[in-house]
Amino acid sequence: MITTVTLNPSIDKTIYISKLIPNDTNRVTNVEMDAGGKGINCARMLRRLGVETTVVAMLGGKSGDFVASVLKNEGICLEAITTKTNTRSCVCVEESTGAPPTTFNERGGPIEHKELVDLLELAKNVSRESSYVVFGGSVPPGINDDIYRVLIDIASAGGAKSILDADGLALVEGLKAKPYMIKPNREEVERLLGVEFVSKSDVARAALTLGERGIELVVISLGKQGAMACQDGIIYYAQPPEVKVVSTIGSGDSMIAGVLCALENGAGVDEALKLGCAAGAATAMSNGADIGAKADVYELLSQIRVSKIKPSPITH
Numbered sequence: 001m002i003t004t005v006t007l008n009p010s011i012d013k014t015i016y017i018s019k020l021i022p023n024d025t026n027r028v029t030n031v032e033m034d035a036g037g038k039g040i041n042c043a044r045m046l047r048r049l050g051v052e053t054t055v056v057a058m059l060g061g062k063s064g065d066f067v068a069s070v071l072k073n074e075g076i077c078l079e080a081i082t083t084k085t086n087t088r089s090c091v092c093v094e095e096s097t098g099a100p101p102t103t104f105n106e107r108g109g110p111i112e113h114k115e116l117v118d119l120l121e122l123a124k125n126v127s128r129e130s131s132y133v134v135f136g137g138s139v140p141p142g143i144n145d146d147i148y149r150v151l152i153d154i155a156s157a158g159g160a161k162s163i164l165d166a167d168g169l170a171l172v173e174g175l176k177a178k179p180y181m182i183k184p185n186r187e188e189v190e191r192l193l194g195v196e197f198v199s200k201s202d203v204a205r206a207a208l209t210l211g212e213r214g215i216e217l218v219v220i221s222l223g224k225q226g227a228m229a230c231q232d233g234i235i236y237y238a239q240p241p242e243v244k245v246v247s248t249i250g251s252g253d254s255m256i257a258g259v260l261c262a263l264e265n266g267a268g269v270d271e272a273l274k275l276g277c278a279a280g281a282a283t284a285m286s287n288g289a290d291i292g293a294k295a296d297v298y299e300l301l302s303q304i305r306v307s308k309i310k311p312s313p314i315t316h
């Protein structure tokens with residue numbers, strides 16, 4: 001079983017308009033409501049790919065009930081910590097011009113001490129029954145930034161491998177517990193290492209650096225430019241398929257699901273990266289906060305090429 005943990009889930013509301021006019025009335029052409037949060041997205045893709053999945057999430061109020069109902073409809077097992085505070089909303093405004101979306105994300109929380117204690121206890125129990133535990137997303141107020149370090153230590157003690165998908169301080173702190181896998185995107189790695197990628201070799205060197213820090217499997221996602229993975233000092237690059245992009249929200253989370261689905265079925269890193277790319281691309285083709293369809297994932301799979309690469313030496 002694969003478990004995903006979401007500390008700060010959300011209701012994702014996507015509002016479609018032709019073009020955003022600030023300080024004026026905007027006519028809405030369509031609205032979509034969905035459950036959101038990195039671990040939740042990842043679990044939905046895992047489920048679509050046929051992997052037994054449990055979601056651990058902190059949920060509260062009517063918005064929390066909505067998230068729970070979405071998971072129930074998709075047949076995903078939910079272990080919820082009920083919070084006094086309502087689950088937050090994230091609003092995304094999508095223009096038909098193709099411009100990047102405008103998002104309004106509530107912070108979520110505050111989480112009470114007792115709720116956090118319950119979460120740690122639950123994490124202990126689910127880790128014993130899971131092959132992998134995915135920790136993803138922002139940390140709500142009331143919880144310290146070192147929470148992923150604590151949770152990864154708990155998962156390791158229970159015998160599960162951890163995947164961390166976080167940003168900023170939560171990522172820096174979480175890395176100290178040496179998760180089995182991380183899947184930052186380009187900007188997250190640039191921020192983490194204080195570098196700027198100019199070439200593919202720069203990305204490869206960053207993947208090697210993170211591998212040398214004790215991360216067994218480093219996957220760096222590069223949006224429409226595909227992804228790179230590093231295991232045992234070997235670097236793999238996946239060339240993505242060409243797709244008609246609708247909304248890339250959840251592409252990274254879907255990629256983690258694809259990688260884990262393949263690993264769970266005994267595949268090597270090259271095949272895992274391929275399925276990860278296919279799942280990410282399928283989600284880029286789907287509306288708003290929705291994730292990709294299984295049929296699209298397997299159709300895209302045959303279009304993805306994975307090759308081993310070596311970074312060229314730095315010449316400057």
Ligand SMILES: Nc1ncnc2c1ncn2[C@@H]1O[C@H](COP(=O)(O)OP(=O)(O)OP(=O)(O)O)[C@@H](O)[C@H]1O
Binds near residue numbers: 185220222252
């Ligand atoms: N436009 C695209 N065309 C083809 N594949 C894509 C596209 N966008 C994303 N993907 C696939 O999905 C993977 C993950 O996407 P991306 O790098 O955008 O993740 P992310 O920034 O972590 O996303 P999020 O955090 O919103 O889920 C990419 O490595 C790629 O394989």
Ligand SMILES: [Mg+2]
Binds near residue numbers: 165185252253
């Ligand atoms: Mg991401």
